[in-house]
Amino acid sequence: MSKFNKKKKGMAPINTASLPDIVFMLLFFFMVATTMRETTILVKNDIPTASEIKKLEEKRLVMTIYVGAAQDAETYGVGDKIQLNDKIATIRDVRNFIYMSRKKVPEDEQSYMTTLIKGDKESSVGTINDIKKELREVNALKVTYATRPAAQ
Amino acid sequence: MARRDSPEINAGSMADIAFLLLIFFLVTTTMDVDAGISRKLPEKQPENIDKPIVKERNVFEVIINRNDDLLIENEYYEVKDVKELAIAFIDNGGGKGNPMTAFNETEGAECSWCGGAKNPKSSDHPNKAVISLKTDRSTSYGMYIEVQNEIGAAYTFLRNRLAMDDYGVSYTDMVEQEGRGTSDPATMLKLTERIKIIKAKYPEIIAEISSN
Numbered sequence: 001m002s003k004f005n006k007k008k009k010g011m012a013p014i015n016t017a018s019l020p021d022i023v024f025m026l027l028f029f030f031m032v033a034t035t036m037r038e039t040t041i042l043v044k045n046d047i048p049t050a051s052e053i054k055k056l057e058e059k060r061l062v063m064t065i066y067v068g069a070a071q072d073a074e075t076y077g078v079g080d081k082i083q084l085n086d087k088i089a090t091i092r093d094v095r096n097f098i099y100m101s102r103k104k105v106p107e108d109e110q111s112y113m114t115t116l117i118k119g120d121k122e123s124s125v126g127t128i129n130d131i132k133k134e135l136r137e138v139n140a141l142k143v144t145y146a147t148r149p150a151a152q
Numbered sequence: 153m154a155r156r157d158s159p160e161i162n163a164g165s166m167a168d169i170a171f172l173l174l175i176f177f178l179v180t181t182t183m184d185v186d187a188g189i190s191r192k193l194p195e196k197q198p199e200n201i202d203k204p205i206v207k208e209r210n211v212f213e214v215i216i217n218r219n220d221d222l223l224i225e226n227e228y229y230e231v232k233d234v235k236e237l238a239i240a241f242i243d244n245g246g247g248k249g250n251p252m253t254a255f256n257e258t259e260g261a262e263c264s265w266c267g268g269a270k271n272p273k274s275s276d277h278p279n280k281a282v283i284s285l286k287t288d289r290s291t292s293y294g295m296y297i298e299v300q301n302e303i304g305a306a307y308t309f310l311r312n313r314l315a316m317d318d319y320g321v322s323y324t325d326m327v328e329q330e331g332r333g334t335s336d337p338a339t340m341l342k343l344t345e346r347i348k349i350i351k352a353k354y355p356e357i358i359a360e361i362s363s364n
Contacts, residue, residue: 016167017163020163023167023171023174024170026174027174027177030177030178030181031177033181034180034181048293048294048297048298050188050297050298050304051301051305052189052301052304052305052308053188053189054187054188054189054190055185055186055187056185056186056187057331059186064186067293116186116188117188119293119297120293121293121294122292122293122294124290124291124292124293125216125287125290125291125362126288126289126291126362127293128296129287129289129362135193136194136195139195139196141193141194141195142190142192142193143190143192143193144189144190144191145191146186146187146188147189147297147301
C-alpha cells in the first residue's frame with residue numbers, strides 16, 4: 001500500500017541528465033553529415049530534369065563547372081557565363097581549373113575524377129560544347145551533366 | 153568541511169547550448185548528392201586520322217536545330233517519340249555485327265538477343281548502331297539534356313530487358329547493387345562480369361556533332 005501512496009504525493013522529476021548527451025549525439029551527426037556550400041553561385045542555375053541519372057558519391061573527385069547567364073548582368077554582361085570556383089571565368093581558364101583541381105587529389109585517384117557541368121536550362125549548347133572541347137584537350141573525359149530527378 | 157565539497161557546475165544550460173548548435177547545423181546542412189547524366193567524351197584525335205566508314209543504315213540521325221525543333225531521320229518528331237524510335241533502331245538486328253572481343257568472336261555474328269523487326273534498312277547490330285546527335289550552337293541546353301535523357305532511357309530499357317531474360321534481375325538493380333557493394337567477393341565478381349556482358353551486348357554509341 002505504501003507504494004501506491006508514494007506516487008500520489010508528487011511526481012518524481014524526470015531525469016534530464018542524459019538530454020545533453022542525446023542532443024550532442026544528434027549534433028555530431030549533423031556536423032559530420034553537413035556539407036557547407038563552399039561556392040556562391042554567380043550564374044543563373046536552374047538545372048534540367050532527367051530520369052536516367054547516376055549519383056556522384058565521391059565529392060572530392062568532382063570538379064564542378066557552372067554555366068548560365070550571370071545573375072548580375074550589369075557587371076558581367078549578358079550571355080552565357082562560365083563559373084569556376086568563386087568567379088566568372090572565360091573558356092581559356094577551364095584547362096587551368098582542371099589542372100588545379102587535379103593537384104588537390106592523390107595521383108592514383110585522378111583518373112576517377114569527373115567533371116560535373118551544372119548548366120542552366122536556358123544556356124546554349126554551344127557554350128557547353130566549348131567546355132567539352134577544352135576538357136578533351138586536357139583529357140578529362142568523364143563528364144556528368146547535372147540534372148534534377150524527374151518528379152513522377 | 154566546505155573545502156571537501158567540490159562545487160557543482162550547473163549543467164542545466166548545456167542542453168540549451170547543444171540545442172542551439174543542433175538547430176544551426178540542421179538549418180545549414182545540405183545533404184543533397186549531385187546527380188546527373190554521365191557521358192564519356194571521345195578522346196582527342198590526331199588531325200590526319202582515317203575516319204571510320206559507317207553505313208548510313210547504321211546511323212540514327214537526330215538533329216536539334218536552333219529553335220529546338222527535333223528532326224529524326226529527316227522527319228519531324230517530338231521528344232517523347234525519341235525513346236521508342238531509338239529502341240526500334242538499336243534493337244533492329246538486321247545483319248551481322250562487329251566481332252565482339254568480349255566473347256572471343258573472330259567473325260561478326262547476328263544479334264541473337266535482339267527483338268527488333270530485322271528491317272534491312274535499319275541497323276545491323278547493336279554494336280554497329282550509332283546514334284548521331286547533331287546540335288546547333290544556339291540549341292537550348294535543356295532540350296539537349298531532354299534528348300540525351302531519352303536516348304539513355306532507350307539503352308536502359310534494352311539492357312533491362314536483356315538482363316531480365318538472362319539473369320532474372322534488371323540491369324538497373326544490378327548496377328545499384330554493385331554500387332552498394334556486397335560482402336561476398338564471388339557474388340561481386342559475378343555481378344561485375346554480368347554488367348560487362350550486358351554493356352557489351354548493348355553498347356552506348358552516341359556521336360555528337362556540333363555545327364556552328
